[in-house]
Amino acid sequence: MRNLKYLLPGLLFGVILVKSQVLSWFRIQEMFRLQSFHMYGIIGSAIAVGMISVLLIKRLHLKTIQGEAIVIPDKKFHWGNVYGGLIFGFGWAVTGACPGPIFAQISSGYLVTIVTLLSALAGTWLYGKLREKLPH
């Protein structure tokens, strides 16, 4: 139950996704057609605040509330970053949703996006199944 606390940042994130209309298919259309700054502003400023926070955490050697040192694991490059990235980009433009917003779309009353979620799960599962055969 010590994981229960993660409900809170999730809740905040879910509220923001709705309030800033990130979960809207129309907003994603606008973004990819370069007809609005809204989504770029959100992602850009989120990265800026995230970056400053990570920098501060490292500089000040901040610890977790349990007193552990904070470690951010390194991501190693593999070609899946490219191939998978492109495939996700196709899906993002079509569904208007990344994995986070899918959950918020469902609870906003767009119940058909439960099907989007189930398909995303099927996609994740098939990736796991085919992983050894795919170029990385």
Place this chain on the structure above:
Amino acid sequence: MIEYIQQPWPWYIAGPLIGLVVPALLLLGNKTFGISSSLRHICAACLPAGIPFFNYDWKKESWNLFFMAGIILGGFVATYYLSSPGPVAINPKTAALLQAHGVRDFSGMLPKDIFSFSQLLTLRGFIFTVLGGFLVGFGTRYAGGCTSGHAIMGISSLQWPSLVATCCFMLGGFLMTWFILPYLLLL
């Protein structure tokens, strides 16, 4: 105050708040922001089917599922208690373009003439919901993360593979939107 909250939030409020999720998760217990992993954990929990990729202790990662549950709850609260319903105020140029491509419903967050149960078994509805969702799940796992894990968490912590992945997300989205989507919308 309530009236102010009920309006859509501008990017300079929403973006920095999303950015704060990064240190919040790190400080709460060394967790790195990322959502698509929750899809993997659900697969590992429900249908591992002897696949090595799903053979790990998903319960150790269950914080991610609580985070996911939070998003569901937050989406509900924000929609039903903190919002006034209405169309999304998109650029009229985008609206005109979509209209020209056959989108009719602009009343909510998603066009119901594409995303609804009654449209699910039409070719267009099937592609936008089922095929689209599949690409999101397959692509994010293949790429090792999504917008939160790569674009926000990865770039925030200066990981260049995440920058590469994010550029590919955008490139894929542009290619789809400009060259393929117009035809799919007309189906």
